[in-house]
Amino acid sequence: MGLVLFPGDDDTSSPDVPWSCTGFGAFRRWLAQAEGFALDEMHGFGGQRPWNDVFTTLAPLPDHPDDDGPDLTPAQCAAILPRPREIVDQPQGGSTDPRPQRHMDDARQLVVVLQLRIGKDVDLLLG
Numbered sequence: 001m002g003l004v005l006f007p008g009d010d011d012t013s014s015p016d017v018p019w020s021c022t023g024f025g026a027f028r029r030w031l032a033q034a035e036g037f038a039l040d041e042m043h044g045f046g047g048q049r050p051w052n053d054v055f056t057t058l059a060p061l062p063d064h065p066d067d068d069g070p071d072l073t074p075a076q077c078a079a080i081l082p083r084p085r086e087i088v089d090q091p092q093g094g095s096t097d098p099r100p101q102r103h104m105d106d107a108r109q110l111v112v113v114l115q116l117r118i119g120k121d122v123d124l125l126l127g
Contacts, residue, residue, distance in 0.1 A: 005110065007117040008071060008125045014116060017109045023102075028062040030103040034087050058083050064126060071123035081114045 003024055006016035019027060032039040035056040041047035042054070044063070051063050057079045060072055072080070084107045117124045 004127055005113055006125055006127070007113060007120060008123040009117075009120050015109065015112050017106055017113055019106070023106075027103055027106050030100070031058055031062050031087075031107075035083075056083065071125050073123060074118060074121055077114050077117050077124050081111065081118065084108075084111050084114070 002018060002020040004016045004018045007014045029039045032042070035054070035058055037049075037054055038047075039045050039062060041049045042063070043050050044065075051059055060076045061080060064072070088104055088107045088111070113124065
């Protein structure tokens with residue numbers, strides 16, 4: 001079982017970002033680390049730190065339930081978009097570990113999906 005982020009445009013040919021549930025969890029942890037906090041410290045992930053204590057435009061994504069929850073609105077997607085662009089544009093170390101590269105690829109695909117979603121003015125769905 002897995003989940004997919006996709007534009008709510010009813011176009012099955014639209015790009016999406018698919019993950020296994022484990023993969024989405026790892027991607028959220030990677031995003032949190034890139035933003036300078038540990039996801040395990042956050043409310044809903046075993047910690048007590050409230051989400052309003054974290055100042056990042058990415059918060060709606062790592063804080064989103066992986067099994068249900070509200071769609072991300074056009075305004076949220078527009079606010080999120082610049083940060084994954086910045087993350088993927090940062091120089092990466094020469095690690096041979098494939099996981100960071102997978103997260104970078106996912107972040108690049110997320111940028112494509114966010115741009116499309118904003119252009120079509122439709123919600124971003126997680127299903």
